Structures are given as C-alpha cells and as structure tokens.
Amino acid sequence: MRPLHRVAVFVWMIAIAFPFPAVAEFADGLAAFDAGDYRAAIAAWRPLAESGDSDAQVALAGLHRAGHGVPADAVEAMHWYRLAAEAGNPVAQLNLGDAYAQGIGVAADPVSAYVWLSLAAAHGRQWPERRRLEIAHTMSSAQMAEARARLDRWRAEH
Amino acid sequence: MQTSKRILLSTTMVPLVVAAGVAITGVTMTGVVRENPAAAQCAPKKANPCNPCNPCAAKNPCNPCNPCAANNPCNPCAAGGGAASNACAVPRLQTAAKANPCAAAKPNPCNPCAAKNPCNPCAAKNPCNPCNPCAAKNPCNPCAAKNPCNPCAASNPCNPCAAGNPCNPCGAASPVELTDAEAVKVYDCLAKELKAAYAKSDNKVAVTYASFTRYSRQPYVSGTHGNRYVQNFANDTGRAYGNYEKAGAMPAGTALAKDSFSVAPNGQVSIGPLFVMEKMNAGFNAESGDWRYTMIMPNGAVFGTTKGAGADKVAFCIGCHISVAPDADSMMFLPEEYRVSR
Numbered sequence: 001m002r003p004l005h006r007v008a009v010f011v012w013m014i015a016i017a018f019p020f021p022a023v024a025e026f027a028d029g030l031a032a033f034d035a036g037d038y039r040a041a042i043a044a045w046r047p048l049a050e051s052g053d054s055d056a057q058v059a060l061a062g063l064h065r066a067g068h069g070v071p072a073d074a075v076e077a078m079h080w081y082r083l084a085a086e087a088g089n090p091v092a093q094l095n096l097g098d099a100y101a102q103g104i105g106v107a108a109d110p111v112s113a114y115v116w117l118s119l120a121a122a123h124g125r126q127w128p129e130r131r132r133l134e135i136a137h138t139m140s141s142a143q144m145a146e147a148r149a150r151l152d153r154w155r156a157e158h
Numbered sequence: 159m160q161t162s163k164r165i166l167l168s169t170t171m172v173p174l175v176v177a178a179g180v181a182i183t184g185v186t187m188t189g190v191v192r193e194n195p196a197a198a199q200c201a202p203k204k205a206n207p208c209n210p211c212n213p214c215a216a217k218n219p220c221n222p223c224n225p226c227a228a229n230n231p232c233n234p235c236a237a238g239g240g241a242a243s244n245a246c247a248v249p250r251l252q253t254a255a256k257a258n259p260c261a262a263a264k265p266n267p268c269n270p271c272a273a274k275n276p277c278n279p280c281a282a283k284n285p286c287n288p289c290n291p292c293a294a295k296n297p298c299n300p301c302a303a304k305n306p307c308n309p310c311a312a313s314n315p316c317n318p319c320a321a322g323n324p325c326n327p328c329g330a331a332s333p334v335e336l337t338d339a340e341a342v343k344v345y346d347c348l349a350k351e352l353k354a355a356y357a358k359s360d361n362k363v364a365v366t367y368a369s370f371t372r373y374s375r376q377p378y379v380s381g382t383h384g385n386r387y388v389q390n391f392a393n394d395t396g397r398a399y400g401n402y403e404k405a406g407a408m409p410a411g412t413a414l415a416k417d418s419f420s421v422a423p424n425g426q427v428s429i430g431p432l433f434v435m436e437k438m439n440a441g442f443n444a445e446s447g448d449w450r451y452t453m454i455m456p457n458g459a460v461f462g463t464t465k466g467a468g469a470d471k472v473a474f475c476i477g478c479h480i481s482v483a484p485d486a487d488s489m490m491f492l493p494e495e496y497r498v499s500r
Contacts, residue, residue, distance in 0.1 A: 027471045030461055034431070034453065034474070036384025036420070055461055055468075062457040066428045068420075091459045094358060127358045127458065 026055055033059070038069025049080060057084035058092050065105075074105030085116060088158070093120035094128040101135055110139050114147040119154065243419075243427045246347040248340055251425030333385040334421040341377040341387060344419065344427055352417050356432045358458025363434045367391050367415035373400055377419070378496045382482060386418040386430040390492055396437070399489070402497065407487045410448070412437035414489070429456040435479075435488075447488045451475035 029044030042063060048056035061080035064073050078099055084092030097116030100109045117132035136144065336344065349368070356364035370391035377387035392399035396412030399405055418430030432454040442448045443465050450464040451472050462468030464476065479488040491497075 026461070027474065030453070030471050031474045034384055036386060055459075058457065058459050059455070059461070062455055062459065066456065067422075067426070068428065091358075091457065095457050125360050127360055 026053065026059075029056070029059065033063075038063060042069045049083075052083075052087070054084035054087045054089040054092065057081070057087075058089055058095075061092070061095070074099070076105075078105035085119075088119075090120040090123040090125055090128070093117070094125065094131070097128060098131060101131070110135055111143050111147045111150070114139065114144070115150045115154070118147070118151055243348055243351055243429060246344055246351070246427040248334075248336060248344060248421055248425040248427065250340065251334065251421070251423060253425075255424035333379045333387070334423055336387070336421060338376055344421065345377045345387070345389065348419055348427060348429070352419070352429055352432075355429050355456040355458070356417070356454050359454045359460050360458075361434070361452065361454055361460060363393075363413045363415055363436065363452070364432055364454050366393075367413070367417070367432070367434075370394075370413070370415060371397065371400070373498050374492050374496050375498055376496060378492060380416070380418070380490075380492075382478065382490055383416065383418060383433060384420075384430070386420045388416045388418045388430075388433075391415045391417075400498070402491045403486060405487070405489065408437045408489070410437050410439045431455055433475075446476040447480065449476075449479070449488055451479075 026045070026048060029041045029048075032038075032040035032044060042060065045056040045060045045063075049060045057080045061077045061084070063069055064080065065077035066072065070076075078096060081092045081096045081099070085096045093116045096106075097113045097118075097120060099105050100113035100116060102108065106112075113135050114132055117128040117135065120128035121132055139147070353368050356367070368391075370393045373390045373392060374388075377389055379385055380388045390399075391414065393411075393413040395410075396408055396414055398408060399412070399414060412435075414435040416433040418433070419427055420430050421427050434452040434454065436450045436452070438448050438450050440448055442450065446464050450466075452460060452463045453472060453475065454460055462471030464472060476488075479490065483490050
C-alpha cells in the first residue's frame with residue numbers, strides 16, 4: 001500500500017470513529033426566538049456566531065441590543081454587528097452605521113456612520129441609502145472627504 | 159512491517175478500531191449531554207468576582223451596587239434585561255420594580271436562579287445532590303440530567319423542554335400582564351418605533367403594513383407567537399380576513415401582518431418581530447397552502463422566506479400554521495373579544 005493510501009485509510013477510519021458532534025442549526029435558534037425562548041435562541045446562535053456565521057452574528061447582536069435572554073448591552077451588540085459587517089453583511093452594516101450616527105454602543109461618529117451605511121446601500125437597500133443622505137447633510141466637507149477615502153480603501157481591500 | 163500492516167487492515171482490526179472510536183465518542187458525547195449545567199456554572203472561577211457562586215454576590219443578588227448584577231444572566235434582578243424602545247415603558251411596573259427589584263424577576267418556573275424557586279442553586283449548597291427533593295420533581299431541573307430517563311435529554315423527542323415545543327414549560331417567559339389601557343398606551347407610544355424598525359428590512363409589507371386595515375381592537379397576547387403582544391393587519395385584497403372563521407381561502411395578493419412587542423417585569427418595552435403571510439399565486443408552494451411566510455426582526459434582518467433565500471429557516475412557520483389552522487387556510491385568528499367588527 002502506498003503511503004498516501006495509508007494516510008487516506010487512516011483519515012477515513014478516524015472520521016468514522018470520531019464523528020463531529022451535531023451543531024445546532026440556525027433554524028433551531030430562530031424557532032426558539034419565535035417561541036420567545038431567548039435563552040435557547042442564544043444557545044443555538046452563539047456557537048454559530050463564534051464560528052463566523054454572519055446571520056447568527058446579526059441575530060445575536062439583536063438579542064444583546066434588546067436585552068432578550070441577556071442583559072441589554074449595546075457594546076456587545078456592536079461587537080457582533082461589526083464582525084458581520086466586516087464580512088459584508090448588509091443588515092449588520094446598516095445597524096452599525098445607524099449606531100455610529102446615534103452613538104449607541106459606540107462613540108458617535110458621522111464619518112463611520114456614512115461609511116457603513118454606504119456599504120449597506122451598495123447592496124441595493126433603500127433604508128441605508130435614505131439614512132446616509134440624512135447624515136450627509138450634517139457632515140463637513142472634510143468629514144465627507146475622509147468618508148470617501150475610507151470607502152475607497154474598503155473597496156480596494158474587499 | 160508487512161505483517162503489522164496486514165493486522166492493522168484486517169477485517170477484524172478495522173471494525174475493532176471503529177468500534178473503539180465510537181465507544182470513546184459515545185462516552186465523550188454522553189459527558190456533554192449529561193454535563194450538569196448548574197455544576198458547570200458553579201465551577202470555581204477564581205479570577206471572576208462575578209461568579210454566580212461567589213458567596214458575596216449570592217448574599218444579596220438584588221443589591222443594585224452588586225458588581226455582578228449586570229453580568230449574571232441568572233441574577234433575578236437582571237431578568238428581562240433592557241429595552242429596545244427608547245421611549246416606551248409601563249410606569250406601574252417600573253414603580254413596582256423600583257420598590258422591590260427582586261419582585262420584577264420573571265416568574266419562570268424553570269429558571270434555576272429565580273429568587274422564589276426553592277431549587278435555586280444559589281440557595282442550595284449542592285443543587286445536584288441526588289437527595290435534593292427538587293431534582294426529582296422538576297423535569298427541567300438541570301441536575302436531573304444525570305438521570306438517563308430525564309425527559310430533558312437531548313435525544314428524547316418527547317422532551318417537554320425542547321425549544322421548539324410550544325408546550326415547553328421552560329420556553330417562553332410568561333407574558334407580563336397589562337391592563338387593556340396599558341397595552342393600548344404602550345402600542346400608541348411604540349407604533350412609530352415599530353414601523354421604523356421593520357422598515358430597515360426594505361420588505362414591501364414591512365414598509366406598508368401600518369396602512370393596512372387593523373383587525374384587532376388592541377394588542378393582545380399571542381401564545382403561538384412567543385407570548386408577545388401582537389396586533390393583526392390585512393391589506394385590501396385580504397379584507398375577507400375580517401370574516402374570521404368564515405373567511406374561506408384567501409385570494410392571491412393577500413398580505414397579513416402581525417407586529418409585536420414584549421414587556422419585561424420591570425416595565426421596559428421591547429420590539430418583537432413582524433410576522434408576515436403573503437398569499438401567492440396557485441402553485442407557489444402546495445406545502446404551505448401557497449402562503450409565503452416571512453419573519454422580520456426588529457433590526458431589519460430577514461433570515462428566511464418561504465421558497466426564497468433561507469426557506470429552510472422558516473419552515474417551522476408552515477408546520478405550525480398548518481397544524482393549528484388546517485381548516486382556516488392556515489390563518490390563526492385572534493380571540494373574539496379583541497376582534498374588530500367590519
């Protein structure tokens with residue numbers, strides 16, 4: 001038997017012998033949320049969020065923001081929104097942008113608000129498009145230049 | 159070498175190795191399933207002054223100065239958490255909560271940390287003591303996990319504590335009871351925030367539902383929607399909804415919406431999801447009776463829609479509506495006392 005085949009057989013045996021434990025599905029968390037069982041929703045969503053599932057990150061952020069199943073914590077909510085926003089999730093981007101506009105869980109910062117709302121709007125969404133225009137009216141030309149520069153950098157990197 | 163290889167790959171050894179692995183995994187998994195949550199929670203955390211088992215914290219869990227209060231999800235004073243609403247609350251409950259912060263704890267019979275719960279692990283020295291009289295009686299007692307017949311065991315399909323089980327006694331928190339006047343006042347205060355929250359989704363129904371006809375006189379508690387306070391709306395095409403049980407099958411183009419909010423025992427109000435049903439053209443999806451279900455979260459997230467992206471995530475909506483209202487075109491109607499006559 002060739003060495004490569006030996007490795008393949010070994011991996012196959014290990015895979016059969018040590019199956020990965022079942023991970024709760026996102027839908028389990030959504031069903032629990034629907035039923036008002038927020039703690040079960042968190043139990044289902046947290047491992048998914050920690051493994052990088054942006055839907056679960058957005059869902060978890062919503063629970064932390066509202067104080068459902070956990071004490072309300074806007075900072076923690078923004079942590080999860082930021083992870084999902086940086087991965088390109090438009091709902092996370094618009095919520096993070098709105099939070100920067102209002103100073104909820106983050107320091108108020110119109111430039112960051114404009115940047116995140118613009119990224120969400122780029123997905124064709126109308127709400128962030130309206131919101132970013134509202135914010136644009138309050139921004140100085142220097143702030144707008146900085147926001148555009150940050151958007152250019154984001155687009156170059158993503 | 160050849161001999162060793164033959165032995166290792168022999169028809170006797172392969173099943174033996176697999177069986178050993180399965181057995182080890184089984185032991186590991188059993189350990190996971192049977193891990194005692196209360197015990198895990200009470201595991202020594204020397205560096206953590208907010209350990210719920212910290213004797214100092216336990217003595218006065220409702221002390222507003224207790225540094226552990228905010229971080230301890232079992233803290234009876236923290237029950238209910240904060241509110242999504244910036245402006246709306248129930249003054250009567252807020253006053254009561256201020257007078258007695260411990261009384262505001264949600265009366266969740268399965269909450270091991272509930273102040274009035276005699277099974278409170280903070281009260282008992284050893285909550286998992288097999289002699290603990292609470293262990294046997296409470297099927298959801300985390301200490302009962304050691305019992306192989308425990309109905310809460312994950313593998314038991316009849317588990318009454320399963321999250322998706324509407325009869326789950328440990329599931330949805332009991333609704334905080336509001337007077338009719340309080341419910342109306344909260345809704346009037348919250349209406350703008352509700353619309354603004356759902357509009358983040360860009361969903362057509364979410365953006366327009368407030369202009370639909372409302373068929374509920376006032377907010378009422380819906381047990382099938384997480385014990386939240388809800389109101390029922392239908393668009394013009396769905397005006398037959400006002401005939402309730404006599405409505406028959408709804409025409410394509412019907413849109414039904416239910417906005418929702420919940421109230422914490424301390425009076426804080428938070429926005430719940432918007433539940434949407436849209437009747438599509440015949441042939442859209444026989445399994446759902448041609449209804450398209452969408453649940454819109456208060457942060458604008460839409461995680462799934464029937465026959466659309468993430469359809470599997472909202473499949474439970476179809477199952478529930480079809481089972482509860484098989485003869486009413488899957489529509490769940492509101493209690494008669496809250497109906498608007500049209």
